[in-house]
Amino acid sequence: MKYRYQEEMSPPPPQRVTDVAITRFEHVFEVEPGLMTDHVTQQTFPNWDTLRLVRSRADHLAWMHRHFADKVISGEELLHDLDE
Amino acid sequence: MPDPEKRFAEEWRNAAYNCFSSGHKFCREVCPVMQVTRNESWSPTAFHANVVAMEKGELEVADVAADYVNCTGCGACELRCPNSLFTGDFYRFRTRTVDLVKAVRGLAVSQGVHQPGWQRWNLLTDERRHEPVLNGTPVDQARVRDWADGLDLPIGGETILFVDCEAAFYRTSVPRSVARILNLAGYKFGLMNEQWCCGGPAAEMGYEEQARRFAQHNLDDWRAAGVRRVLVLDPHDYITFTEDYPKYFGDAYDIEIVLVVELLAELIREGRLTPHVPVERTVTYHDPCRLNKRKGVWREPREILRAIPGLTFHDVDRVTQWSYCSGGGGGLPVEKPELTAKISEHRVEKAAELGVDTLVSACPWSERPLSEAGRARSIDVVDLHELLAESLGVAP
Numbered sequence: 001m002k003y004r005y006q007e008e009m010s011p012p013p014p015q016r017v018t019d020v021a022i023t024r025f026e027h028v029f030e031v032e033p034g035l036m037t038d039h040v041t042q043q044t045f046p047n048w049d050t051l052r053l054v055r056s057r058a059d060h061l062a063w064m065h066r067h068f069a070d071k072v073i074s075g076e077e078l079l080h081d082l083d084e
Numbered sequence: 085m086p087d088p089e090k091r092f093a094e095e096w097r098n099a100a101y102n103c104f105s106s107g108h109k110f111c112r113e114v115c116p117v118m119q120v121t122r123n124e125s126w127s128p129t130a131f132h133a134n135v136v137a138m139e140k141g142e143l144e145v146a147d148v149a150a151d152y153v154n155c156t157g158c159g160a161c162e163l164r165c166p167n168s169l170f171t172g173d174f175y176r177f178r179t180r181t182v183d184l185v186k187a188v189r190g191l192a193v194s195q196g197v198h199q200p201g202w203q204r205w206n207l208l209t210d211e212r213r214h215e216p217v218l219n220g221t222p223v224d225q226a227r228v229r230d231w232a233d234g235l236d237l238p239i240g241g242e243t244i245l246f247v248d249c250e251a252a253f254y255r256t257s258v259p260r261s262v263a264r265i266l267n268l269a270g271y272k273f274g275l276m277n278e279q280w281c282c283g284g285p286a287a288e289m290g291y292e293e294q295a296r297r298f299a300q301h302n303l304d305d306w307r308a309a310g311v312r313r314v315l316v317l318d319p320h321d322y323i324t325f326t327e328d329y330p331k332y333f334g335d336a337y338d339i340e341i342v343l344v345v346e347l348l349a350e351l352i353r354e355g356r357l358t359p360h361v362p363v364e365r366t367v368t369y370h371d372p373c374r375l376n377k378r379k380g381v382w383r384e385p386r387e388i389l390r391a392i393p394g395l396t397f398h399d400v401d402r403v404t405q406w407s408y409c410s411g412g413g414g415g416l417p418v419e420k421p422e423l424t425a426k427i428s429e430h431r432v433e434k435a436a437e438l439g440v441d442t443l444v445s446a447c448p449w450s451e452r453p454l455s456e457a458g459r460a461r462s463i464d465v466v467d468l469h470e471l472l473a474e475s476l477g478v479a480p
Contacts, residue, residue, distance in 0.1 A: 053168060055380055059403050060163075
């Protein structure tokens with residue numbers, strides 16, 4: 001509901017998941033920051049941006065499912081259509 | 085290659101290669117400029133590819149600066165970019181085409197490469213402290229609070245309402261509606277002491293020094309007046325205050341920014357506002373790019389619309405709306421009004437397909453181009469805040 005610099009720029013403390021991944025928000029995983037220092041450095045992300053990407057991805061996938069995955073067609077059916 | 089260009093290419097090269105190698109180009113199909121022009125030189129991919137060419141010394145910013153006019157800063161390309169949408173949070177590295185466009189425009193201005201419309205616009209803004217939104221009619225500090233005449237609002241206080249240039253001078257019924265609604269709910273707020281342009285448009289057009297100077301003035305003025313919280317009704321200001329100002333001031337940025345649409349939805353939820361006057365219209369909602377795509381704010385405007393009795397609301401999939409834009413952002417209408425008009429026509433055409441009589445927006449900057457396009461199809465374009473004020477019986 002509001003933007004405050006200190007809140008947005010203070011991410012929750014990381015918890016290690018594997019050697020190469022950490023987590024800061026529930027169900028949101030990030031690459032271990034130490035692995036992104038040589039070729040591509042990580043950007044400064046406010047918290048809202050991380051969460052926006054996660055939510056937008058979920059929305060996008062739900063949208064794709066609504067539009068494209070309402071029916072499953074087997075390979076057999078496709079071949080049958082071609083034969084006709 | 086001049087040093088500034090070299091530094092620029094070094095800063096953006098990884099992002100550029102990252103984009104260039106993806107090859108998916110999903111961004112192209114949701115870009116409002118691409119949708120109506122099909123000009124590949126104006127695609128988000130091209131904007132990145134130019135950086136690769138710049139790094140290799142194949143071109144200079146002066147060769148391509150005019151191409152970078154063709155972006156409304158809507159952010160659709162970023163959301164449809166697989167690098168951002170599917171891995172951006174994991175790597176903390178997302179495609180930032182909007183920032184890249186701003187950076188190239190800034191580089192061009194710093195090299196003395198100007199777009200004539202933008203140069204004039206920013207010169208006038210610098211002289212008057214406000215954008216020249218009324219064309220020949222000057223706008224200045226003496227008139228910045230005219231919109232609030234008769235509302236008896238205090239100046240300053242802990243919470244103030246920031247009104248953007250378009251709403252302060254041209255769409256005055258929008259801030260009047262907001263003020264009346266907040267008064268009705270008993271929400272205390274004041275007006276700014278001195279209100280300069282937020283500086284966001286100058287930053288978007290590449291006039292960074294001016295943008296920072298305006299931002300510094302506003303922040304100093306807020307602090308001097310004891311302001312702790314700024315209410316914002318314009319999505320463009322919201323972006324400027326939550327993305328540009330934090331970049332300028334860092335840890336010293338101690339102001340809370342509240343989007344009015346979110347505040348109003350909360351006041352309705354809490355029962356402090358109850359829309360009761362029926363508004364007999366068949367409407368659909370235009371998600372302002374800077375709310376839906378760039379900030380993820382789309383629920384609250386719909387909550388407000390659904391609370392208004394009498395409305396027949398034909399909503400469309402908000403994810404589909406990632407590809408919609410009014411064409412009114414990023415300085416495009418200043419430099420290429422004909423392109424803005426085409427994008428608006430495209431947007432209104434989508435509304436017309438739903439059989440509505442009204443297109444509701446929540447962005448003062450979208451309303452001029454959308455209204456013009458709407459007239460051709462007999463579709464009214466109205467502001468969400470105004471619609472709510474009407475239903476609360478406090479229309480300005």
